[in-house]
Amino acid sequence: xxxxxxxxxxxxxxxxxxxxxxxxxxxxxxxxxxxxxxxxxxxxxxxxxxxxxxxxxxxxxxxxxxxxxxxxxxxxxxxxxxxxxxxxxxxxxxxxxxxxxxxxxxxxxxxxxxxxxxxxxxxxxxxxxxxxxxxxxxxxxxxxxxxxxxxxxxxxxxxxxxxxxxxxxxxxxxxxxxxxxxxxxxxxxxxxxxxxxxxxxxxxxxxxxxxxxxxxxxxxxxxxxxxxxxxxxxxxxxxxxxxxxxxxxxxxxxxxxxxxxxxxxxxxxxxxxxxxxxxxxxxxxxxxxxxxxxxxxxxxxxxxxxxxxxxxxxxxxxxxxxxxxxxxxxxxxxxxxxxxxxxxxxxxxxxxxxxxxxxxxxxxxxxxxxxxxxxxxxxxxxxxxxxxxxxxxxxxxxxxxxxxxxxxxxxxxxxxxxxxxxxxxxxxxxxxxxxxxxxxxxxxxxxxxxxxxxxxxxxxxxxxxxxxxxxxxxxxxxxxxxxxxxxxxxxxxxxxxxxxxxxxxxxxxxxxxxxxxxxxxxxxxxxxxxxxxxxxxxxxxxxxxxxxxxxxxxxxxxxxxxxxxxxxxxxxxxxxxxxxxxxxxxxxxxxxxxxxxxxxxxxxxxxxxxxxxxxxxxxxxxxxxxxxxxxxxxxxxxxxxxxxxxxxxxxxxxx
Numbered sequence: 033x034x035x036x037x038x039x040x041x042x043x044x045x046x047x048x049x050x051x052x053x054x055x056x057x058x059x060x061x062x063x064x065x066x067x068x069x070x071x072x073x074x075x076x077x078x079x080x081x082x083x084x085x086x087x088x089x090x091x092x093x094x095x096x097x098x099x100x101x102x103x104x105x106x107x108x109x110x111x112x113x114x115x116x117x118x119x120x121x122x123x124x125x126x127x128x129x130x131x132x133x134x135x136x137x138x139x140x141x142x143x144x145x146x147x148x149x150x151x152x153x154x155x156x157x158x159x160x161x162x163x164x165x166x167x168x169x170x171x172x173x174x175x176x177x178x179x180x181x182x183x184x185x186x187x188x189x190x191x192x193x194x195x196x197x198x199x200x201x202x203x204x205x206x207x208x209x210x211x212x213x214x215x216x217x218x219x220x221x222x223x224x225x226x227x228x229x230x231x232x233x234x235x236x237x238x239x240x241x242x243x244x245x246x247x248x249x250x251x252x253x254x255x256x257x258x259x260x261x262x263x264x265x266x267x268x269x270x271x272x273x274x275x276x277x278x279x280x281x282x283x284x285x286x287x288x289x290x291x292x293x294x295x296x297x298x299x300x301x302x303x304x305x306x307x308x309x310x311x312x313x314x315x316x317x318x319x320x321x322x323x324x325x326x327x328x329x330x331x332x333x334x335x336x337x338x339x340x341x342x343x344x345x346x347x348x349x350x351x352x353x354x355x356x357x358x359x360x361x362x363x364x365x366x367x368x369x370x371x372x373x374x375x376x377x378x379x380x381x382x383x384x385x386x387x388x389x390x391x392x393x394x395x396x397x398x399x400x401x402x403x404x405x406x407x408x409x410x411x412x413x414x415x416x417x418x419x420x421x422x423x424x425x426x427x428x429x430x431x432x433x434x435x436x437x438x439x440x441x442x443x444x445x446x447x448x449x450x451x452x453x454x455x456x457x458x459x460x461x462x463x464x465x466x467x468x469x470x471x472x473x474x475x476x477x478x479x480x481x482x483x484x485x486x487x488x489x490x491x492x493x494x495x496x497x498x499x500x501x502x503x504x505x506x507x508x509x510x511x512x513x514x515x516x517x518x519x520x521x522x523x524x525x526x527x528x529x530x531x532x533x534x535x536x537x538x539x540x541x542x543x544x545x546x547x548x549x550x551x552x553x554x555x556x557x558x559x560x561x562x563x564x565x566x567x568x569x570x571x572x573x574x575x576x577x578x579x580x581x582x583x584x585x586x587x588x589x590x591x592x593x594x595x596x597x598x599x600x601x602x603x604x605x606x607x608x609x610x611x612x613x614x615x616x617x618x619x620x621x622x623x624x625x626x627x628x629x630x631x632x633x634x635x636x637x638x639x640x641x642x643x644x645x646x647x648x649x650x651x652x653x654x655x656x657x658x659x660x661x662x663x664x665x666x667x668x669x670x671x672x673x674x675x676x677x678x679x680x681x682x683x684x685x686x687x
Contacts, residue, residue, distance in 0.1 A: 036110060039082055046075060058105060065101055076101075139297045141259035147173050148263045151216055151655065153553050153589055163263070164652075177222040180215070181581040181657040182680060183673050188564045189574040196576055198679050205682070206231055208516070210530070210573070212548045212560055215580025217522040218267055219656060220549040223580065224520075225275035226684040228547070232276045233517035234510050236284045236529055238498055239265060243290040261291065262298055268522065269302045273339060276520060280343035282309065284506050286498070288332045299337050309336035309344070313468045314502050316476040334506065347509050348462025359459040366458070370442055373453040374415050375426045388424035389415060392432075392453060394443045401436050401443060403429055413443070413451050426455060465509055473501040484526060487565055493558050494526040504532035507544070511536075516543040524548035527559040534566050534573055546575075583667060585655040587611050591646050597633035600642050601626060607646070612654035659685070 033041075040056055043049050048071075049060050064072045073096055077083050086101045087094040104110065147164040164173045185196040200208045207227050213220050242261040272283065283303065287295050300308065312334040320328025338344050359367040375388070382389035393402045393410040405412065415423045425432065435441050440456040473479055480497035507529075511517040521529035533546040550559055560577055567573045582589075587607055594600045607613065633642050657667045659681065662674060669677075678685045 035081065035085070038079065039105075040111070042075060042079060042082065046071065056111070058111075061105060062102060065098055068096060068098065138301060139262060139294060141262055143259060143263045144266065146263055147176065147218075147267050148260065149176070149216060149218060149652065149655070150264045151551070151585070151588065151652075152592075153551055154592065175658065176652070177219065179223045179226050179659040179681070179684065180219055181659055181662050181667070181669055181673065182213070182223070182578045182677055183581040183669075184577070184579045185673075185676050186577045187574055188560070188567065188577060190567050190570070190572055194574075196578075196676060199576075207680070208545060210533075210546050210575035212524070212527075212530070212550070212555065212563065212575055212577045213580065214550060214555045214578070215582075215656065216551045216585075217549045218271070219580060220551075221268060221271045221276065221522055223659075224547065224549075225271065226681055228518065228520075229275055230278055231518055232520045232547075233278055233281050233512075234284065234507060235272055235277065235281070235520045235522075236503060236506060237521055237523045238286040238525060238528075239523045241288050241290060243288060258291070258294060262294060265295065266298060266302060269299065272520075272522070273303055277339045279340055280345070281339045282344045282510060283335075283337045284510070285335050285337075286332060287335065289329065292333050292335075296335060299335060303337040303339070307338045307341045309338050309341070310467060311335055312506075314474050314499075315468075315470040316474060316499060316502070318470075318472070318475055344510060346465070347511075347513060348460075348464055349505070349509075350462055351460065355463070356459070359457075368456050368458045370454040371457045373426050373441070373455045374417065375424050376417060380423050382422050382424060385424045387428050388426070389422065390425070390429050392425075392443075394451065396445075399443075401441060403433065411451065413453060425453070465505075469502065469505075471501075474499045476502075480528070484562070487562060488558075494554065497526045498528045500528055500532055500535070503528050504536060507532050508536055511544055512542075514540050514542045516545060518545045518547065520547045520549075522549040524550035524555065524559050526554075527562040530559075530563045530575070531566050534563070534570060537573070538570050581657040581667070581669070581673070583654050583657050584611050584650045584652070587650060588647060588655065591643050594639075594643065597630050597639065597642060600633075600639075600646060601629065604629070604646060604649075607649065612651040613649050 043061055044054065044056055048064070049057055051057050061072070076086055076096075077094065083094065086097055086104070088097055089095075143163050149164070164176060187194040187196050202208050213223075240261075242258075269283070277283070283299075285295070285299070296308075296311075313331050314334060315331050317330045320330040322328065356367075359369050361370075362368050375385075379385060390403065392413045393405045394400070394413060395402075395406075395410050397409055400410075402410065415425050417423050427435065432441070435455060442454045442456075444452055444454070446452055476497065476499045479499035479501055481492065481494075483500060484494055484497055485492055507519055511519065519529060519533055524530070527548065530546045530548055533544045536542060537544055548559065548563075563575060567575070587603065590603050591600065594603060629642065629645070632638055632645070635641065657669065659677065661667060662669050662677060
């Protein structure tokens with residue numbers, strides 16, 4: 033018997049260290065070890081070999097070497113069974129360190145080290161999700177995330193549809209085409225990374241909110257719990273940050289109260305807490321939700337993270353007309369107003385700003401201003417408010433005199449006879465965006481839902497679209513004006529991001545590029561059609577629509593859409609002949625199995641059980657066709673698609 037086996041067998045004799053299935057729970061052992069649990073110590077001392085391994089003898093006393101024990105049971109190969117090893121390791125470590133060894137706040141949840149495909153295409157589906165695990169099946173994960181074959185290429189212009197023959201590229205070889213890609217967004221991101229690695233300036237996403245009730249936008253699976261949703265998000269955020277963002281790029285991610293706190297900690301982990309830029313609060317429903325139990329929610333959040341803090345540049349908002357009107361003196365760039373030189377409000381007392389409390393001397397006869405009383409004709413002006421309380425000036429003495437020298441200080445007498453000091457305030461080129469947006473243009477009902485209805489003949493075709501102004505302003509702030517930055521949205525929804533990019537380009541003559549990914553079927557009827565309509569209205573522009581080429585995914589969709597057991601049996605027979613099945617499945621299906629399968633349908637919720645069973649039989653690594661298998665005759669990739677994939681992938685085509 034090996035030492036590992038002996039130790040495992042010994043530990044499993046303590047019921048505190050095993051789960052309901054009798055498997056060793058390392059977390060429980062580790063916790064008791066750190067606490068020097070007497071029961072654990074006695075157990076380890078009961079075996080001579082184990083005792084010699086983890087205890088040191090000092091003058092007849094045996095001292096438990098905790099670090100040696102913890103290190104030993106934590107090593108990768110301690111548990112012989114990889115499945116057991118995985119079950120006991122998930123959530124226990126982050127970055128190779130146990131949680132007790134880390135000082136920061138961290139989210140730890142089951143499946144955090146897994147890959148979740150999240151493959152639904154219809155809102156009403158309840159697809160049973162498959163977690164791909166790093167420990168169990170790294171080769172399978174690599175295969176799952178390989179770049180995919182693209183198909184159904186079509187170019188949409190203001191004049192209609194055109195055949196795609198090639199892709200426009202810049203001098204650096206980067207594809208310069210607006211793109212809409214239908215397919216699983218995780219796999220689409222791993223497909224895009226071959227061509228857009230380190231090229232994306234802004235990622236704006238409005239992911240499923242995973243909330244309850246009518247506000248649930250997680251159409252992929254309404255039953256996802258926190259841990260599953262976090263896995264779903266983590267997988268996508270990691271590839272977005274590591275593979276696609278520029279060094280000066282950033283992420284903007286919309287969310288509501290249900291998952292905001294969890295998402296913030298998750299993003300801290302993925303992007304680094306030091307790269308958090310701030311939180312924007314948007315009043316998207318001024319009237320508030322009437323269905324809420326306590327507060328009528330009228331807002332949502334946008335979290336901002338930089339790939340490298342300090343690298344992203346920010347554009348200021350243009351002044352509103354009413355703001356411009358305040359600068360009544362002068363004109364153009366010389367427009368200005370006068371503001372009080374006295375500082376009030378926070379940090380305005382001599383105790384807080386001692387260097388800004390000083391007398392100013394003014395000669396009313398000559399309008400001369402000084403810091404020294406030169407003769408009796410000069411009056412002394414102190415920074416006192418209307419109640420006589422001591423305040424401070426806005427500038428230090430040295431800075432004040434610089435403004436005096438260029439004529440930017442004015443002193444006058446009020447009707448009451450008091451003397452007022454003013455400093456010139458020249459018109460600003462713009463204003464810094466605030467962290468709370470409450471303007472009426474951000475109302476999602478008026479500028480999201482109603483906007484879409486107007487574009488689609490009054491029909492409500494999409495739930496909870498964003499206000500186009502909210503998305504437009506975010507893009508405007510963080511992309512170069514009149515520039516060609518790439519904007520990526522891999523939860524494209526109704527296509528608001530593309531709409532906003534096109535409108536901004538029209539306004540400032542820019543050439544910003546959008547890339548949208550969406551796996552839900554409404555991408556064809558809503559997303560694509562909306563963008564097409566905007567291009568028609570603007571009288572110019574174009575985009576390329578394409579899809580990840582389905583294989584087993586086509587069977588998955590047919591399974592979900594099936595209405596009867598008989599239909600599912602027919603699908604099974606086609607699967608046995610034409611699909612990729614899991615390795616353990618025998619494609620030869622005897623008649624008695626068919627009968628058992630049909631009988632399953634007669635049980636409560638039988639049809640759903642049948643669907644889940646068939647879905648489990650499919651190899652999830654073959655939902656879409658891998659680029660490396662484009663020449664495999666089984667997938668029937670056309671010569672035209674092969675040529676376009678070669679044009680799209682370039683040097684990566686045979687990678």
